[in-house]
Amino acid sequence: MTRGQKIEEKFFKALMILATYFILAILAIIIYSIFEKGLRSISWEMLTQVPQGGYYYGKGGGILNAILGSLALAAGATLLAFIIGLPVALYINVFLIRHKKVINVIRFLLDLVWGIPSIVYGAFGFSLMIFFGLQTSLLAGILTVTLFVLPIMIRSMDEILRTVPIGLQEAAYSLGSNKSEIAFKVFTRQSISGIITAVLLSFGRAIGDAAAVLFTAGYTDHMPNGLLEPVATLPLSIFFQLSSPVPEVQNRAYASALVLTLIILIVSLFSRGLGKRYHKTKINF
């Protein structure tokens, strides 16, 4: 090895280490600045009250409406996406198992849909809403976000379901099960940990997305009441508070961002924990 080669080797290795630690450092900086700013301005009042009069000029109140609204919206969308998504993922892996080409086309379509930016869903949801004469409401928000998380839900379930060994399927057939029994009783049970992970992943995406709900869910200072009423969401409350010129209101945006980040961190922790826990019910081959 010549000296030049040695230097090249060292140089690129150093660059690689630099890049890797750059990513870790950026993550640390992001988490630190969110926590540092957020912890300073968060208060019990913020978590337990709705905005009072003059809230956006620095008067009292909190973001309880946005927290509950976001939770309701994300839960609704995740539930709906689960109801539509699980059968699709099962259908691909149980009914179409012998038609590799069809499976590939469906997976390809799902990947295409996954890549579509959420603002496009927002615009589409908005025009659907106008078409059906709906107002901005929790329902419209849920429907739009459902479309947005659906591909995420299906593809992550699909990744787990495709690892179910063919032997398990054959064993179930030999005991006289039909296809839908195999799908809903055998496959779901075998992949329960992956399904939970997929649901939590979708929930995290649903609660963090702002562009899709911007047009459809509206915004309100009241608590969410009813599917046909507009609803406040955390990402939008952060966005609106941040664009205020009043420093107190901006501080509340930092606190709201901390709340949102914490919710997402907790959800992702849960999905790791639960995934491990249900590993035991799995049949190992």
Next chain:
Amino acid sequence: MYLLNRKQRHVVNYTWMIISLLLVAFLPFLLFIGLYFKSVLLLHDYSLFDLIFSKSWKPASGQFGFYPFIVGSVWVTLVSMLISAPICLLTAIYVTQYTRKNFLRIMHPAIDILAGIPSVVYGLWGILVIVPFISRYLGPWLDVKTMGYSILAASFVLSIMIIPFILNILIEIFKAIPMELKEAALSLGATQWQTIKHVLLKKALPGIIAAFGFGLARAFGETMAVLMVVGNVVKLPKSLFDPGYTLPALIANNYGEMLSIPKYDSALMFAALLLLAVSLFFNLVMHFFIVRYNKF
């Protein structure tokens, strides 16, 4: 115990599956058709060429030139790719080739957290850290006047946001390269870096291009974070330190006024249609790269 007998339950489950599947399979077409019908009003009066290459954006007097927004989007996307592509590639090689398995166990949660942070929070972080950094340090240091809210700020925030996305694909690609290939190169006397340069990178090239393409499509459509730091000025940006405007930001910023002018509404839907078309196109092309890669 059950309301229906086995056969009936099978029929119910089966119908449910088929209906869901059809809904999902037609979703991209539905989106395309829906947005197309909304933008027909605009496409009827203006030629596609005019819309895309005209520079003047005055919705009130009926001038809809998307050029500044398209240029803004392209700038932001390309610069963010320039930042994050080398970082992702170097990191992916490092964590798959140089470190032990345990290191990936630290890296994976880190990537997951980066991927999970909502884009509004990225935007907020950009306002807190990146924008002041550019206006107070980088701008004066390079002797340019800048507010901080600029193409560069948006690109930087965006580049961080797409890192987890690209990195995940790249790690999978490097993991999938068979060990024998590496061993063969090493046994011929190649050093580790030579093996990476001449064997791994060559083998992984289609996959790497695909990963960057997916990242590009993702970056092009990102809305909230970019909207918060890009400055939102309808003007052709002359340098990286100028504020700009992107297509997604255009849609998001004007949703309130949409309904007052029918053509305005139509124009915003056309912007969404453009975004959809770009996203579908990139994903289609990159998909074929991946398919080719798998055939090797």
